[in-house]
Amino acid sequence: MNERAVAITSxxxxxxxxxxxxxxxxxxxxRRLRVGDEELTALxxxxxxxxxxQRRLGELTGLSRSGAGAMIQRLxxxxxxxxxxxxxxRRLRWIELTPAGREALDGASPVTLDDLTTEDLVAAGRVLDQLVGEPVSAPEADDIAPADGVPVWRHWG
Structure with a gap:
């Protein structure tokens, strides 16, 4: 195996x-947030x-319109x-994370990036962005493109 093949396998x-x-x-x-899988996906x-x-959040979690409404109410x-x-x-309902929600999500994270240098963080972000491909753009309206394929690690730290 050549050096590139070994690097790819690794x-x-x-x-x-x-x-x-x-x-x-x-x-x-x-477990830490006391939410189900759909709620965590939404968060x-x-x-x-x-x-x-709200409609898009329902699509992303795979829930029906009423199921998404109930999930959002629980959150x-x-x-x-x-x-x-x-x-x-007025037909369009927006959902956003509250400061308390952001704090709970950040505080529940078992991953810490504190031990990495700034240079390592920048390099890791650059490589991961290249592996993901086109960045997922922020939605502007109810007809946004799917965010499928965004790995969980993009939300760490």
């Missing part, structure tokens, strides 16, 4: 380990996008999110 192994760590981390986050999308339309009761009607289009 990276693929590291990425598999990263995915497994992400799966374990999801379970830990769910992670909101942490990444800042705000999402509101925890104080993790807030929802409001768009002032220009």
């Amino acid at each position: 990276l693929q192994s590291a990425l598999a380990a990263l995915e497994l760590a992400g799966m374990q981390r999801r379970g830990e986050l769910r 992670l999308h909101l942490a990444h996008h800042e705000r999402l339309a 509101e009761e925890h104080g993790y999110v807030r929802r409001w009607a768009d002032p220009e289009d």
